[in-house]
Amino acid sequence: MKARPALRVDAVLVQAVIAGALSFAHLHDLADAAGQDGWKAWAYPISVDLLLVAAWRRLRSDGPSRLAWCWFLIALVASLGANVATAGFLDLANPPAWLRFGIAGWPALAFLGGTLLAHSAEDRAPVPPAPTPPDPAPDIPEPSRPAPVPEPEPAEIPAAEETPALPAADPAPATASAVSTPPVPAALVDHARKVANDHQARTGSPIDTDTLRARLGVPPQLANAIAAQLT
Numbered sequence: 051m052k053a054r055p056a057l058r059v060d061a062v063l064v065q066a067v068i069a070g071a072l073s074f075a076h077l078h079d080l081a082d083a084a085g086q087d088g089w090k091a092w093a094y095p096i097s098v099d100l101l102l103v104a105a106w107r108r109l110r111s112d113g114p115s116r117l118a119w120c121w122f123l124i125a126l127v128a129s130l131g132a133n134v135a136t137a138g139f140l141d142l143a144n145p146p147a148w149l150r151f152g153i154a155g156w157p158a159l160a161f162l163g164g165t166l167l168a169h170s171a172e173d174r175a176p177v178p179p180a181p182t183p184p185d186p187a188p189d190i191p192e193p194s195r196p197a198p199v200p201e202p203e204p205a206e207i208p209a210a211e212e213t214p215a216l217p218a219a220d221p222a223p224a225t226a227s228a229v230s231t232p233p234v235p236a237a238l239v240d241h242a243r244k245v246a247n248d249h250q251a252r253t254g255s256p257i258d259t260d261t262l263r264a265r266l267g268v269p270p271q272l273a274n275a276i277a278a279q280l281t
Contacts, residue, residue, distance in 0.1 A: 070099065072133070073095070073099070073129050073132070073133060074095040074096075074099065075095075076095075076132045076133045076135075076136045077094050077095030077098055077099075077128075077129065077132040078091050078092055078094065078095050079132075079136050079142065080094075080132040080135055080136055080142070080149075080153070081094035081095075081153055083142035083143075083145050083149075084145050084149055084150045084153035084154075085145075085150060085153075086153060086154075094153070094156065095132075097156065097157065097160045098125055098128045098129050098132075098156075098160070099125075099129070100164070101121060101124070101125040101160050101163050101164060101167075102122065102125035102126060102129060104121075104163075104164060104167045104168070105118050105119075105121040105122035105125060105163070105167060106122060108167050109122065117166060117167070118167065121163040121166070121167060124159070124163065125163070128156070135149070234272065234275050234276055234279060238266070238268075238276065239276060239279050239280075241266070242262060242266060242276045242277075242279075242280060243280055245257065245262065245265050245266065246262065246280055249261065249265075259273050259274055259277045260273075262276065262277055262280075
């Protein structure tokens with residue numbers, strides 16, 4: 051099995067190194083032309099490139115944001131402007147006043163951008179989300195209660211019918227004119243005649259009304275009517 055080489059040349063990496071070196075040199079020349087000599091001329095390209103890298107890293111790690119895009123564009127304009135300015139568009143022997151002003155104010159601007167980008171959202175303590183209120187309990191309909199059944203009113207108990215009193219015995223038989231004679235069936239009359247004949251045959255005397263009523267078991271009025279038909 052063929053082993054891979056420990057160091058592999060990458061065309062993209064080589065291109066990035068060359069572009070970075072050229073941009074670094076252009077920024078150095080522009081700062082030096084604006085009066086920043088010595089180590090200060092070398093610090094300017096480092097400041098611009100680091101701000102560009104920090105803004106790009108913020109975009110890659112935390113996603114798009116206005117702050118990261120703003121400082122990325124500022125660093126890109128500074129780097130691109132230095133590359134264009136050193137191409138002969140400006141007289142670096144006699145740089146204009148606005149160029150000197152921009153180069154002199156860059157350190158403060160780069161410090162502000164680097165500080166804002168350094169304090170990313172990952173460095174801040176995450177704010178715990180507000181507790182969500184519990185879901186309200188579902189409305190459970192109460193079981194329908196049956197309508198109260200009205201109690202039946204007590205039935206009125208009819209007053210006990212008075213037992214008709216037994217007719218009192220007449221002290222004396224009523225006259226035919228006073229009491230109406232009830233109708234007497236013929237069969238009852240025949241039976242009464244047999245009873246009367248039997249009584250007379252045994253006793254030798256005609257049967258009286260009380261005895262006839264007792265033998266027949268009829269009311270006094272009916273006994274009187276039967277006795278009247280037997281005579």
